[in-house]
Amino acid sequence: MSYSGVFKQQQTKTISITSGKGGVGKTTITANLALRLSQTGNKVLIFDGDLGMANVDILYGVKPTGSIYDVIRGERTIHEVMIEVAKDVFLIPGGSGILEFNNLNGFQRRAMIEAVGQLPQDFDYLLIDTAPGIAENVLYLNAAAQTIAVVITPDPASLADSYALIKVLHQKYRENKFSIICNQVRNETEGVGLYQRFNDVVNKFLYIGLDYMGSIPMDPILRNATQLNRLIMRHDSSSESAKALKKICTEIECMNDRRSVTKGGLQMFWEQVVGVA
Ligand SMILES: Nc1ncnc2c1ncn2[C@@H]1O[C@H](COP(=O)(O)OP(=O)(O)OP(=O)(O)O)[C@@H](O)[C@H]1O
Ligand SMILES: [Mg+2]
Structure with missing residues (x-):
């Protein structure tokens, strides 16, 4: 590759959408933000x-025929499992979660990294919809x-569980930067208040x-749109x-300079997930 090619290639920004408690809106937010x-x-x-109840595909009205695990097992190529779900939006299904990233052997880790190396490198964003909680897979992806x-939502259980998630990511993985999305609030004022109280704790x-x-x-x-398996962004923008x-989305596009540059990029993301970085 020429030098100009190297410089032109921008780094994919990687964002995980996660929560301590289930059902707070991660998949809805991921799919619509994308x-x-x-x-x-x-x-x-x-x-x-979200290896348990993957459903980004449902909101986009597509049916995956494979997942990342087929790629790790060497049964399919990454191009065979990646689906273009809308113009400029691509999806890699997570599968049924039989394998855990931390249980991958050396061969599987290499297969994963090689597969990711075959992906187009010109994605602006990688959004990761995680399962809720503090399972190892969730921690790795985050x-x-x-x-x-x-x-987070105003539900006290959501706050307690998200606190636990932040605590373990901080203590075990030395994470010290988190962004908060307040969902299912009455209005922005309630959302800001919720954020402030959580931030204080x-x-x-x-x-x-x-x-x-x-x-x-x-x-x-939005609830109605979900029942119809539709994205709110399409259903009623x-x-x-x-x-x-x-x-x-505008906030995400403006926050570029606040993230750790060393962690960016598709390749780096997957190397960290499978523990070879
Ligand atoms: N702001 C909102 N207003 C109304 N309904 C919402 C809102 N956000 C999410 N929901 C509804 O809450 C339900 C759960 O949302 P979603 O599946 O996105 O949560 P999740 O965090 O991904 O769940 P899980 O932890 O099971 O993966 C869905 O029926 C969705 O339509
Ligand atoms: Mg979900």
Whole structure:
């Protein structure tokens, strides 16, 4: 490759969307942000890391025929399992989660890294939809991402569980930067208040500060869209929740300089996930 080629190649920004508690809106947020980011001119790759109940595909109305695990097992190429779910939005399904990343042998780790090396390198964003909780897989995916976006809701259980997730990522993986998305709030004021209260607690006990990424209101139109297996961004892009998601997308596009540059890029992400970095 020529030098100009090297310099032109921008680094993929990697963002995990995660939570302590399940059902707080991670998949909804990931799938819609990906579409919105593509609408604003970005090329996006989604990794569906929710190995239990993967459903980014459902919201895009596609049916995956394979997953990352078929690639690791050497049964399919990464190009065979990656699906273009919308213009400039691609999805790598996570599969049924039989294998854990930390249980991969040396051969499987190399297969994964080689496969990722075959992917186009011109993605602007990699969004990772994780499972909820503090299982090792979730921790790996989060620790490998440049930006960890933790979704919280006003439900006290969601706050307690997200606190636990942040604590373990901080103590075991030395993560000290987290972004917060407040979902299912009444309005932005309630969202900001929720963020502030959560930030105070995390700050007091873990000595780390959290960034505010935005709030999404509880929106019956969104719930309805989900029931129809549709993305709110397509179903009703002028709804309150879609407007909030657009705002978060703008925030993401503006926060470039705040992330760790050393962690960026597709290759680096996967090397960290499988523990060869
Ligand atoms: N802002 C919102 N307003 C109304 N409904 C919402 C909102 N956010 C999410 N939901 C609904 O909550 C349900 C759970 O959302 P989603 O599947 O995205 O959560 P999740 O965090 O990915 O869950 P899991 O932990 O099981 O993967 C869905 O039915 C979704 O439509
Ligand atoms: Mg989900």
